[in-house]
Amino acid sequence: MKARSGPAAEERVFNAVLNAILDHRLAPGTKLVERDLSELLGASRGAVRAALARLGHSLLVELRPNRGAVIANPTAAETRNVFEARRVIESAVVQQLARNVTAKQLAELRAFLADEQKAYERGDRRTGQRLSIGFHKLLSELAGNPELDRFMEHLISRTPLVTLAHKGQRLAYCGAAEHREVVEAIARRDPALALKRMNAHLNTLQSQLHLEEDPRPATSLSEALIDA
Numbered sequence: 001m002k003a004r005s006g007p008a009a010e011e012r013v014f015n016a017v018l019n020a021i022l023d024h025r026l027a028p029g030t031k032l033v034e035r036d037l038s039e040l041l042g043a044s045r046g047a048v049r050a051a052l053a054r055l056g057h058s059l060l061v062e063l064r065p066n067r068g069a070v071i072a073n074p075t076a077a078e079t080r081n082v083f084e085a086r087r088v089i090e091s092a093v094v095q096q097l098a099r100n101v102t103a104k105q106l107a108e109l110r111a112f113l114a115d116e117q118k119a120y121e122r123g124d125r126r127t128g129q130r131l132s133i134g135f136h137k138l139l140s141e142l143a144g145n146p147e148l149d150r151f152m153e154h155l156i157s158r159t160p161l162v163t164l165a166h167k168g169q170r171l172a173y174c175g176a177a178e179h180r181e182v183v184e185a186i187a188r189r190d191p192a193l194a195l196k197r198m199n200a201h202l203n204t205l206q207s208q209l210h211l212e213e214d215p216r217p218a219t220s221l222s223e224a225l226i227d228a
């Protein structure tokens with residue numbers, strides 16, 4: 001049986017909410033009621049509170065004194081700041097990789113791209129989007145700088161929220177084609193070209209957002225966490 005309290009229960013709650021955010025199942029503004037989370041995920045209220053505190057520290061959840069917690073609802077300014085920070089970090093990542101990439105790393109990147117492309121081709125957008133997010137994390141891991149990777153992990157975890165909060169006619173997501181262009185620039189060991197292609201890719205993602213519109217309505221917890 002799953003533990004209702006302790007580190008394992010806390011981790012289960014944390015991952016359930018995080019995964020629902022990454023999969024675009026929890027919209028900005030969704031209320032996170034401790035009692036409901038406890039019942040849905042089979043965890044104690046203490047484990048739920050600890051997980052929510054961690055999510056609040058990551059800026060994924062807004063903790064409001066005496067009013068409970070809600071999924072963070074990034075403003076247009078915060079969204080622009082996230083993309084500006086991603087440009088800075090990912091510019092450093094791809095340039096470093098382009099200078100130092102190994103044959104083994106290139107093989108890993110190309111295998112990852114193949115899996116991403118196959119997911120979209122078979123119509124599995126949920127897996128494709130997860131892999132598209134994971135591609136950026138893989139780049140930062142392969143670059144070999146733990147500090148850059150730590151910042152990248154934080155920014156990547158916030159990106160699904162900003163795209164949900166300010167989506168246009170369709171949900172913004174990476175796809176595989178521009179990722180392939182970035183990898184080929186890295187394979188050519190051309191830092192300037194890798195930088196140019198990554199910035200173009202992030203500009204494309206940001207341009208798909210409507211940064212002056214109201215966010216989409218919140219989703220119910222039971223709907224969002226049904227797959228948890």
